[in-house]
Amino acid sequence: MIITTNMAQPIVDQMIKVIDYNVNIMNHEGVIVASGDEGRIHQIHQGALEAIELKRERIIHRTDFKNMVGTNVGVNVPIEMKDKIVGVVGITGDPTKIYKFIHIIKITVETLLEQQLLIEQLRYKHTALEEWVQNLVDVNYNDIPLLESKAKYLNININIECSVFAFEILDFNQRTYDYETLHKNEVRIMQLFKLYYPQCLFPTYIGKGIFIAGLSNKTYREVHQLNELGQDIHDRLSFEGITSYIGIGNPNQGILGYRTSYLEALQSIDILKQISSEKHVAHISEWGVLQLLTQVPPKIRQSFLTQFTNNKQSLHPELDETLTIFLKNDLSIKETSCEMHIHRNTLIYRLEKIKELLDLDPRKFKDAVKLQLLNWCKMLK
Numbered sequence: 001m002i003i004t005t006n007m008a009q010p011i012v013d014q015m016i017k018v019i020d021y022n023v024n025i026m027n028h029e030g031v032i033v034a035s036g037d038e039g040r041i042h043q044i045h046q047g048a049l050e051a052i053e054l055k056r057e058r059i060i061h062r063t064d065f066k067n068m069v070g071t072n073v074g075v076n077v078p079i080e081m082k083d084k085i086v087g088v089v090g091i092t093g094d095p096t097k098i099y100k101f102i103h104i105i106k107i108t109v110e111t112l113l114e115q116q117l118l119i120e121q122l123r124y125k126h127t128a129l130e131e132w133v134q135n136l137v138d139v140n141y142n143d144i145p146l147l148e149s150k151a152k153y154l155n156i157n158i159n160i161e162c163s164v165f166a167f168e169i170l171d172f173n174q175r176t177y178d179y180e181t182l183h184k185n186e187v188r189i190m191q192l193f194k195l196y197y198p199q200c201l202f203p204t205y206i207g208k209g210i211f212i213a214g215l216s217n218k219t220y221r222e223v224h225q226l227n228e229l230g231q232d233i234h235d236r237l238s239f240e241g242i243t244s245y246i247g248i249g250n251p252n253q254g255i256l257g258y259r260t261s262y263l264e265a266l267q268s269i270d271i272l273k274q275i276s277s278e279k280h281v282a283h284i285s286e287w288g289v290l291q292l293l294t295q296v297p298p299k300i301r302q303s304f305l306t307q308f309t310n311n312k313q314s315l316h317p318e319l320d321e322t323l324t325i326f327l328k329n330d331l332s333i334k335e336t337s338c339e340m341h342i343h344r345n346t347l348i349y350r351l352e353k354i355k356e357l358l359d360l361d362p363r364k365f366k367d368a369v370k371l372q373l374l375n376w377c378k379m380l381k
Helices: 005-018 046-054 095-137 144-153 179-196 223-239 254-274 289-293 298-309 317-328 333-340 344-358 365-379
Strands: 022-026 032-035 058-060 074-081 084-092 162-169 201-207 210-216 244-248 281-283
Touching (some): 005 022, 022 074, 046 058, 046 084, 074 095, 095 144, 095 254, 162 254, 179 210, 179 223, 223 281, 317 333
Antiparallel strands (some): 022 032, 201 210
Protein backbone atom coordinates (compact mmCIF):
# COMPACT_ATOMS: atom_id res chain seq x y z
CA MET A 1 0.00 0.00 0.00
CA ILE A 2 1.29 3.48 -0.88
CA ILE A 3 0.01 6.27 1.35
CA THR A 4 -1.07 9.34 -0.64
CA THR A 5 -2.11 12.84 0.31
CA ASN A 6 -5.70 12.12 -0.72
CA MET A 7 -5.82 9.22 1.70
CA ALA A 8 -3.90 10.75 4.60
CA GLN A 9 -4.88 14.44 4.74
CA PRO A 10 -8.54 13.80 5.80
CA ILE A 11 -7.19 11.67 8.65
CA VAL A 12 -4.81 14.41 9.77
CA ASP A 13 -7.57 17.02 9.54
CA GLN A 14 -9.74 14.96 11.89
CA MET A 15 -6.84 14.26 14.28
CA ILE A 16 -5.90 17.89 14.83
CA LYS A 17 -9.51 18.70 15.71
CA VAL A 18 -9.23 16.32 18.68
CA ILE A 19 -5.67 16.90 19.91
CA ASP A 20 -3.80 20.18 20.38
CA TYR A 21 -0.74 19.06 18.45
CA ASN A 22 0.31 19.02 14.81
CA VAL A 23 0.16 15.61 13.15
CA ASN A 24 2.26 14.49 10.17
CA ILE A 25 1.87 11.36 8.09
CA MET A 26 4.83 10.22 5.98
CA ASN A 27 4.87 7.59 3.24
CA HIS A 28 7.24 4.61 2.94
CA GLU A 29 9.97 6.89 1.55
CA GLY A 30 9.81 9.29 4.50
CA VAL A 31 8.09 12.05 2.52
CA ILE A 32 5.47 14.09 4.39
CA VAL A 33 2.19 13.50 2.49
CA ALA A 34 -0.21 15.01 5.04
CA SER A 35 0.22 17.58 7.79
CA GLY A 36 -1.54 20.20 9.87
CA ASP A 37 1.21 22.51 8.60
CA GLU A 38 0.70 22.72 4.82
CA GLY A 39 4.22 24.13 4.35
CA ARG A 40 5.77 20.82 5.40
CA ILE A 41 3.97 18.66 2.82
CA HIS A 42 6.32 17.00 0.28
CA GLN A 43 9.38 17.52 2.52
CA ILE A 44 11.66 14.65 3.50
CA HIS A 45 11.31 13.79 7.20
CA GLN A 46 14.57 12.34 8.53
CA GLY A 47 12.89 11.15 11.72
CA ALA A 48 10.45 9.11 9.63
CA LEU A 49 13.30 7.56 7.64
CA GLU A 50 15.01 6.51 10.87
CA ALA A 51 11.76 5.13 12.32
CA ILE A 52 11.32 3.02 9.17
CA GLU A 53 14.91 1.78 9.35
CA LEU A 54 14.77 1.05 13.10
CA LYS A 55 11.25 -0.44 12.80
CA ARG A 56 10.23 1.34 16.02
CA GLU A 57 9.39 4.79 17.32
CA ARG A 58 11.89 7.61 16.85
CA ILE A 59 11.80 10.26 19.56
CA ILE A 60 13.24 13.63 18.55
CA HIS A 61 14.36 15.91 21.39
CA ARG A 62 15.24 19.59 21.23
CA THR A 63 18.91 18.68 21.07
CA ASP A 64 18.29 16.52 17.96
CA PHE A 65 15.90 18.22 15.58
CA LYS A 66 18.18 21.07 14.47
CA ASN A 67 20.58 18.55 12.98
CA MET A 68 17.86 16.50 11.28
CA VAL A 69 16.27 17.31 7.91
CA GLY A 70 12.59 18.27 7.88
CA THR A 71 11.96 17.42 11.52
CA ASN A 72 10.71 19.04 14.67
CA VAL A 73 10.52 18.03 18.32
CA GLY A 74 8.14 15.11 18.74
CA VAL A 75 7.59 11.38 18.39
CA ASN A 76 7.36 9.33 15.18
CA VAL A 77 6.16 5.73 14.98
CA PRO A 78 5.92 3.33 12.02
CA ILE A 79 2.53 2.65 10.42
CA GLU A 80 2.13 -1.08 9.88
CA MET A 81 -0.33 -2.94 7.72
CA LYS A 82 -0.24 -6.72 7.36
CA ASP A 83 3.11 -6.80 9.20
CA LYS A 84 4.66 -4.39 6.69
CA ILE A 85 5.76 -0.82 7.39
CA VAL A 86 3.98 1.45 4.91
CA GLY A 87 4.72 4.83 6.48
CA VAL A 88 5.12 6.83 9.68
CA VAL A 89 2.86 8.99 11.81
CA GLY A 90 4.42 11.77 13.87
CA ILE A 91 3.20 14.23 16.46
CA THR A 92 4.96 17.53 17.00
CA GLY A 93 5.40 18.46 20.67
CA ASP A 94 7.15 17.71 23.94
CA PRO A 95 7.91 13.96 23.84
CA THR A 96 7.26 13.57 27.56
CA LYS A 97 3.68 14.81 27.06
CA ILE A 98 2.75 13.11 23.81
CA TYR A 99 4.49 9.75 24.17
CA LYS A 100 1.65 8.34 26.26
CA PHE A 101 -0.90 8.62 23.44
CA ILE A 102 1.28 8.29 20.32
CA HIS A 103 0.50 4.55 20.10
CA ILE A 104 -3.21 5.26 20.32
CA ILE A 105 -2.76 7.65 17.38
CA LYS A 106 -0.77 4.96 15.55
CA ILE A 107 -3.56 2.38 15.97
CA THR A 108 -6.20 4.91 14.94
CA VAL A 109 -4.30 5.90 11.79
CA GLU A 110 -3.69 2.25 10.86
CA THR A 111 -7.38 1.45 11.31
CA LEU A 112 -8.51 4.43 9.22
CA LEU A 113 -6.01 3.62 6.49
CA GLU A 114 -7.19 0.01 6.39
CA GLN A 115 -10.74 1.27 5.98
CA GLN A 116 -9.64 3.56 3.16
CA LEU A 117 -7.77 0.68 1.52
CA LEU A 118 -10.86 -1.51 1.71
CA ILE A 119 -13.00 1.27 0.21
CA GLU A 120 -10.45 1.72 -2.60
CA GLN A 121 -10.38 -2.03 -3.25
CA LEU A 122 -14.17 -2.17 -3.39
CA ARG A 123 -14.26 0.86 -5.68
CA TYR A 124 -11.62 -0.71 -7.94
CA LYS A 125 -13.49 -4.01 -8.04
CA HIS A 126 -16.74 -2.19 -8.84
CA THR A 127 -15.02 -0.29 -11.66
CA ALA A 128 -13.45 -3.52 -12.92
CA LEU A 129 -16.88 -5.21 -12.91
CA GLU A 130 -18.44 -2.32 -14.87
CA GLU A 131 -15.63 -2.48 -17.43
CA TRP A 132 -15.98 -6.27 -17.70
CA VAL A 133 -19.73 -6.08 -18.29
CA GLN A 134 -19.32 -3.26 -20.83
CA ASN A 135 -16.87 -5.42 -22.79
CA LEU A 136 -19.06 -8.49 -22.34
CA VAL A 137 -22.04 -6.87 -24.08
CA ASP A 138 -19.94 -5.14 -26.77
CA VAL A 139 -20.21 -7.29 -29.91
CA ASN A 140 -17.09 -5.58 -31.29
CA TYR A 141 -14.95 -6.62 -28.32
CA ASN A 142 -13.18 -9.84 -29.26
CA ASP A 143 -10.53 -10.44 -26.58
CA ILE A 144 -12.45 -13.36 -25.06
CA PRO A 145 -9.44 -14.86 -23.17
CA LEU A 146 -8.94 -11.54 -21.35
CA LEU A 147 -12.63 -11.43 -20.37
CA GLU A 148 -12.35 -15.01 -19.09
CA SER A 149 -9.27 -14.09 -17.05
CA LYS A 150 -10.95 -11.01 -15.56
CA ALA A 151 -14.01 -13.10 -14.72
CA LYS A 152 -11.82 -15.26 -12.45
CA TYR A 153 -10.50 -12.14 -10.67
CA LEU A 154 -14.09 -10.96 -10.16
CA ASN A 155 -15.14 -14.40 -8.88
CA ILE A 156 -17.62 -14.84 -11.74
CA ASN A 157 -17.96 -18.49 -12.72
CA ILE A 158 -18.74 -18.24 -16.42
CA ASN A 159 -19.30 -22.00 -16.57
CA ILE A 160 -22.57 -21.50 -14.69
CA GLU A 161 -25.52 -21.50 -17.06
CA CYS A 162 -27.54 -18.34 -16.60
CA SER A 163 -30.13 -16.16 -18.27
CA VAL A 164 -29.34 -12.48 -18.71
CA PHE A 165 -31.98 -9.93 -17.70
CA ALA A 166 -32.00 -6.49 -19.31
CA PHE A 167 -33.91 -3.68 -17.59
CA GLU A 168 -34.64 -0.54 -19.59
CA ILE A 169 -35.66 2.34 -17.36
CA LEU A 170 -37.82 4.73 -19.36
CA ASP A 171 -36.71 8.38 -19.44
CA PHE A 172 -33.78 7.52 -17.14
CA ASN A 173 -31.49 10.09 -18.78
CA GLN A 174 -34.20 12.52 -19.85
CA ARG A 175 -35.53 13.30 -16.39
CA THR A 176 -32.50 15.37 -15.44
CA TYR A 177 -29.20 16.56 -16.83
CA ASP A 178 -27.71 16.79 -13.34
CA TYR A 179 -24.96 14.16 -13.06
CA GLU A 180 -25.27 13.89 -9.28
CA THR A 181 -29.01 13.14 -9.51
CA LEU A 182 -28.41 10.59 -12.29
CA HIS A 183 -25.78 8.89 -10.13
CA LYS A 184 -28.15 8.81 -7.14
CA ASN A 185 -30.86 7.21 -9.30
CA GLU A 186 -28.37 4.63 -10.55
CA VAL A 187 -27.23 3.81 -7.02
CA ARG A 188 -30.83 3.61 -5.82
CA ILE A 189 -31.76 1.05 -8.48
CA MET A 190 -28.58 -0.98 -7.91
CA GLN A 191 -29.25 -1.06 -4.16
CA LEU A 192 -32.76 -2.31 -4.85
CA PHE A 193 -31.38 -5.17 -6.98
CA LYS A 194 -28.80 -6.15 -4.38
CA LEU A 195 -31.26 -5.93 -1.49
CA TYR A 196 -34.11 -7.96 -2.96
CA TYR A 197 -32.25 -10.11 -5.51
CA PRO A 198 -28.84 -10.99 -4.02
CA GLN A 199 -28.78 -14.12 -6.21
CA CYS A 200 -28.30 -11.99 -9.32
CA LEU A 201 -24.88 -12.16 -10.99
CA PHE A 202 -22.93 -9.08 -12.17
CA PRO A 203 -25.76 -6.49 -11.74
CA THR A 204 -24.49 -3.42 -13.60
CA TYR A 205 -25.66 -0.18 -15.17
CA ILE A 206 -24.33 -0.07 -18.75
CA GLY A 207 -25.69 3.32 -19.77
CA LYS A 208 -28.63 4.73 -21.76
CA GLY A 209 -31.05 3.68 -19.02
CA ILE A 210 -30.19 -0.03 -19.29
CA PHE A 211 -29.23 -2.26 -16.37
CA ILE A 212 -28.33 -5.92 -16.75
CA ALA A 213 -27.90 -8.92 -14.45
CA GLY A 214 -27.42 -12.64 -14.84
CA LEU A 215 -29.47 -15.27 -13.04
CA SER A 216 -28.27 -18.82 -12.51
CA ASN A 217 -30.57 -21.46 -13.95
CA LYS A 218 -29.96 -23.71 -10.96
CA THR A 219 -32.77 -21.87 -9.17
CA TYR A 220 -34.91 -20.64 -12.05
CA ARG A 221 -35.03 -23.24 -14.82
CA GLU A 222 -38.48 -22.69 -16.32
CA VAL A 223 -39.52 -19.74 -18.46
CA HIS A 224 -42.55 -19.03 -16.27
CA GLN A 225 -40.26 -18.83 -13.19
CA LEU A 226 -38.00 -16.33 -14.93
CA ASN A 227 -41.01 -14.31 -16.05
CA GLU A 228 -42.42 -14.31 -12.50
CA LEU A 229 -39.10 -12.98 -11.18
CA GLY A 230 -39.01 -10.37 -13.94
CA GLN A 231 -42.54 -9.29 -13.08
CA ASP A 232 -41.63 -9.06 -9.41
CA ILE A 233 -38.67 -6.80 -10.27
CA HIS A 234 -40.91 -4.69 -12.52
CA ASP A 235 -43.51 -4.34 -9.74
CA ARG A 236 -40.87 -3.27 -7.19
CA LEU A 237 -39.51 -0.68 -9.60
CA SER A 238 -43.05 0.55 -10.28
CA PHE A 239 -43.63 0.89 -6.53
CA GLU A 240 -40.58 3.19 -6.47
CA GLY A 241 -42.11 5.25 -9.28
CA ILE A 242 -39.81 3.76 -11.92
CA THR A 243 -41.26 2.61 -15.27
CA SER A 244 -39.37 -0.22 -16.94
CA TYR A 245 -39.32 -2.85 -19.65
CA ILE A 246 -37.66 -6.16 -18.77
CA GLY A 247 -36.34 -8.63 -21.33
CA ILE A 248 -34.98 -12.08 -20.52
CA GLY A 249 -32.57 -14.07 -22.69
CA ASN A 250 -32.22 -17.83 -23.09
CA PRO A 251 -29.98 -19.68 -20.62
CA ASN A 252 -26.37 -19.90 -21.74
CA GLN A 253 -22.82 -20.11 -20.43
CA GLY A 254 -19.41 -18.67 -21.23
CA ILE A 255 -18.57 -15.17 -22.46
CA LEU A 256 -20.16 -15.55 -25.88
CA GLY A 257 -23.14 -17.36 -24.37
CA TYR A 258 -23.81 -14.54 -21.89
CA ARG A 259 -23.44 -12.01 -24.71
CA THR A 260 -26.00 -13.89 -26.81
CA SER A 261 -28.41 -14.04 -23.86
CA TYR A 262 -28.00 -10.28 -23.34
CA LEU A 263 -28.73 -9.54 -27.01
CA GLU A 264 -31.84 -11.73 -26.80
CA ALA A 265 -32.98 -9.82 -23.71
CA LEU A 266 -32.54 -6.52 -25.57
CA GLN A 267 -34.47 -7.92 -28.54
CA SER A 268 -37.29 -8.97 -26.25
CA ILE A 269 -37.50 -5.41 -24.90
CA ASP A 270 -37.52 -4.05 -28.45
CA ILE A 271 -40.47 -6.30 -29.37
CA LEU A 272 -42.33 -5.36 -26.19
CA LYS A 273 -42.01 -1.67 -27.08
CA GLN A 274 -43.04 -2.21 -30.69
CA ILE A 275 -46.23 -4.20 -30.12
CA SER A 276 -47.71 -1.47 -27.92
CA SER A 277 -49.25 -3.86 -25.40
CA GLU A 278 -49.62 -3.39 -21.65
CA LYS A 279 -47.06 -6.13 -21.12
CA HIS A 280 -43.69 -5.01 -19.73
CA VAL A 281 -41.87 -8.31 -19.09
CA ALA A 282 -41.09 -11.05 -21.62
CA HIS A 283 -38.75 -13.98 -22.20
CA ILE A 284 -37.30 -14.17 -25.70
CA SER A 285 -38.75 -17.65 -26.23
CA GLU A 286 -42.29 -16.23 -26.01
CA TRP A 287 -42.02 -14.46 -29.34
CA GLY A 288 -41.44 -17.41 -31.67
CA VAL A 289 -41.53 -16.32 -35.35
CA LEU A 290 -42.07 -12.72 -34.25
CA GLN A 291 -38.45 -12.71 -33.01
CA LEU A 292 -37.29 -13.63 -36.50
CA LEU A 293 -39.62 -11.09 -38.12
CA THR A 294 -38.06 -8.21 -36.16
CA GLN A 295 -34.79 -8.95 -37.96
CA VAL A 296 -36.49 -8.15 -41.28
CA PRO A 297 -35.86 -4.49 -42.26
CA PRO A 298 -38.96 -2.28 -41.78
CA LYS A 299 -39.03 -1.37 -45.48
CA ILE A 300 -39.35 -5.03 -46.46
CA ARG A 301 -42.09 -5.58 -43.88
CA GLN A 302 -43.95 -2.57 -45.23
CA SER A 303 -43.56 -3.87 -48.80
CA PHE A 304 -45.05 -7.19 -47.72
CA LEU A 305 -47.99 -5.38 -46.12
CA THR A 306 -48.59 -3.27 -49.20
CA GLN A 307 -48.56 -6.35 -51.43
CA PHE A 308 -51.61 -7.81 -49.72
CA THR A 309 -53.44 -4.73 -48.49
CA ASN A 310 -53.01 -2.23 -51.33
CA ASN A 311 -56.32 -1.25 -52.94
CA LYS A 312 -58.18 -3.34 -50.37
CA GLN A 313 -60.47 -2.24 -47.58
CA SER A 314 -59.06 -2.38 -44.09
CA LEU A 315 -60.75 -4.71 -41.66
CA HIS A 316 -63.40 -3.39 -39.29
CA PRO A 317 -62.12 -3.58 -35.67
CA GLU A 318 -64.60 -6.39 -34.99
CA LEU A 319 -63.24 -8.44 -37.91
CA ASP A 320 -59.66 -7.59 -36.98
CA GLU A 321 -60.24 -8.88 -33.44
CA THR A 322 -61.93 -12.01 -34.78
CA LEU A 323 -58.99 -12.77 -37.07
CA THR A 324 -56.44 -12.24 -34.29
CA ILE A 325 -58.26 -14.59 -31.89
CA PHE A 326 -58.89 -17.17 -34.63
CA LEU A 327 -55.18 -17.29 -35.48
CA LYS A 328 -54.24 -17.41 -31.82
CA ASN A 329 -56.52 -20.43 -31.33
CA ASP A 330 -54.83 -22.38 -34.16
CA LEU A 331 -57.75 -21.90 -36.60
CA SER A 332 -60.18 -23.60 -34.23
CA ILE A 333 -63.84 -22.62 -34.89
CA LYS A 334 -64.96 -24.08 -31.58
CA GLU A 335 -62.33 -22.41 -29.36
CA THR A 336 -62.64 -19.04 -31.07
CA SER A 337 -66.45 -18.92 -30.87
CA CYS A 338 -66.27 -19.92 -27.19
CA GLU A 339 -63.67 -17.28 -26.36
CA MET A 340 -65.60 -14.56 -28.20
CA HIS A 341 -68.99 -15.73 -26.91
CA ILE A 342 -70.48 -15.79 -30.38
CA HIS A 343 -72.39 -18.44 -32.35
CA ARG A 344 -70.43 -20.73 -34.66
CA ASN A 345 -72.33 -19.42 -37.68
CA THR A 346 -71.52 -15.82 -36.74
CA LEU A 347 -67.84 -16.69 -36.66
CA ILE A 348 -68.04 -18.42 -40.06
CA TYR A 349 -69.80 -15.36 -41.50
CA ARG A 350 -67.03 -13.11 -40.23
CA LEU A 351 -64.30 -15.38 -41.63
CA GLU A 352 -66.06 -15.32 -45.01
CA LYS A 353 -66.16 -11.53 -44.82
CA ILE A 354 -62.39 -11.44 -44.11
CA LYS A 355 -61.81 -13.69 -47.13
CA GLU A 356 -63.89 -11.39 -49.27
CA LEU A 357 -62.06 -8.24 -48.16
CA LEU A 358 -58.48 -9.54 -48.20
CA ASP A 359 -58.74 -12.31 -50.78
CA LEU A 360 -57.17 -14.65 -48.20
CA ASP A 361 -59.09 -17.46 -46.46
CA PRO A 362 -58.16 -17.70 -42.75
CA ARG A 363 -59.37 -21.34 -42.68
CA LYS A 364 -56.70 -22.42 -45.20
CA PHE A 365 -53.24 -23.00 -43.73
CA LYS A 366 -51.23 -21.17 -46.43
CA ASP A 367 -53.52 -18.15 -46.30
CA ALA A 368 -53.56 -18.25 -42.50
CA VAL A 369 -49.74 -18.08 -42.48
CA LYS A 370 -49.84 -15.00 -44.70
CA LEU A 371 -52.52 -13.41 -42.53
CA GLN A 372 -50.51 -14.10 -39.38
CA LEU A 373 -47.43 -12.51 -40.95
CA LEU A 374 -49.53 -9.52 -42.03
CA ASN A 375 -50.90 -9.23 -38.51
CA TRP A 376 -47.41 -9.29 -37.01
CA CYS A 377 -46.09 -6.75 -39.53
CA LYS A 378 -48.89 -4.37 -38.51
CA MET A 379 -48.03 -4.90 -34.85
CA LEU A 380 -44.36 -4.06 -35.33
CA LYS A 381 -43.59 -0.36 -35.64
